[in-house]
Amino acid sequence: MVVQKLDTFGGHRDCVYTLDKGPQPEQFFSSGADGLVVRWQLDRPDQGELVARVPASVYAIAFHTPSGLLWVGQNYEGLHLIDPAQKQEVASIKLTTAAIFDIAFYKNDTFVALSDGVVVILDTERVVVRKYLKSSDKSARSLALNPVERELAVGYSDHAVRIYDLETYELKRVIAAHTNSVFTVSYSPDFRFLLTAGRDAHLKVWDAENEYILRHDIVAHMFAINHLTFSPDGSLLATASMDKSIKIWDADTFRLLKVVDRARHAGHGTSVNKLLWTNYESELISASDDRTISVWQVT
Template sequence: PDGKRIIVRSWDGLFRVRDLETGTQIGEEWEDKDQGVGTIALSLDDKKIASGSWNGAVKLWSVDTGKVIKTWTGHTNSVFSVCWSPDGGRVVSGSDDGRFIVWDVKSGKTILGPINTGDDVHAVCYSPNAMMIATGTIRGGLKIWNANSATWTVVDLCKIYVDAISISPNDRILVMSYSDKTAQLWDLETNQPIGTPLQQPGYVESVTFSVDGKFLLTYGYDDHIYTWD
């Protein structure tokens, strides 16, 4: 909450809290003893972390204690993407089992799903208005789902690995990163691409919009963060 710390995860199942200014580790490591961790997402109140494990479990962690609060099961393969709803009451998870699930944070019950997407899901994202869930798959393909009914619209049936998705604060623009070292902006009202793909030197692993929606940030395997107007 004070903007001075960051939580990082690694493939060995460990979480580490680091000082943003010095990079030094703060306190003991947190450990997911079941499996490696494929993804993490911090809640908007900065009090909880949702994680996805290689064994298909979705876990809720306390930031204060570094301990698991709840474990949710429903996936049959690795979970590589999780995202909080804007109100913090739900978490959506995407898995290599080809499905996504929406969980109620308080009860741990499934609100929606498992929903079959037809392919391994490596990216899930809530829209800021909580009306849409976007999914991206390993063999290419972006779908926009109604967050309550799970009806869907195809935005792009590309054949390139979709690794990350983000939706702008005004719910009008989506960005997704591809395995060909590019990121593409999409108009969600027309379901058409905006401009040409954004090219980076390395594989684009993460994308996000600034709070005011004026800038796009991308991060890749070349260990650089790029800011786009």
């Protein structure tokens, strides 16, 4: 395996916390502690374009493909719906005084994970609250959707992962998953497995088709794992850590294939917060506390 650094995108004035896809394969969005929401072009490096500015840090953005709108979670305030083409806010909702950690879409539902332990369900079209899910007093940190089993997985700072029914919103299962906060949850592309990771630096693989039995428990990093994501073809898995590294894994065997760090690949100098594996030439994007975004070619 060869990992090559293609570009570094600079322009954010503080830590970059979140990334999401854009309307075109070569486009993506970023945001972070500076409240700037930026659109980038992978085919025109460092042509960053400011599409919105909010007066607080942003941990979560999500591009809603059907409407073409970017949902921006402004911490301690609420949600802003931005039309990136016009660079205009088209709707907003004063949702919470808590931090917003994750946003996910399913049919006409939008799920929002909050630092007060609530998962808010909104009607996506009307931008109104449908329901509040409250199963913990600790932060709801990460969301993952399984449309096959019609389940929603939520990782919490109380060390647990909770599984909800996507149709009825009922709590189906509580998994005592980790020994510390769960920062990231993701179903495998075939939805057979749920992968979880967090502050305890363990990567865990759960059998979603068989009562969520634990299949793998891997000491994957030296410090907290902030995010994990799969390659577009589902063959590879990437994890990002507070230990400043990105690791590439075989998604079938969960064998470590490559460590991407500062010493060997001119990687990030501080915590790697978020990953986005794009459909544009399968380029991997990473965002960091060092205020930069790196673009990687994995072959």
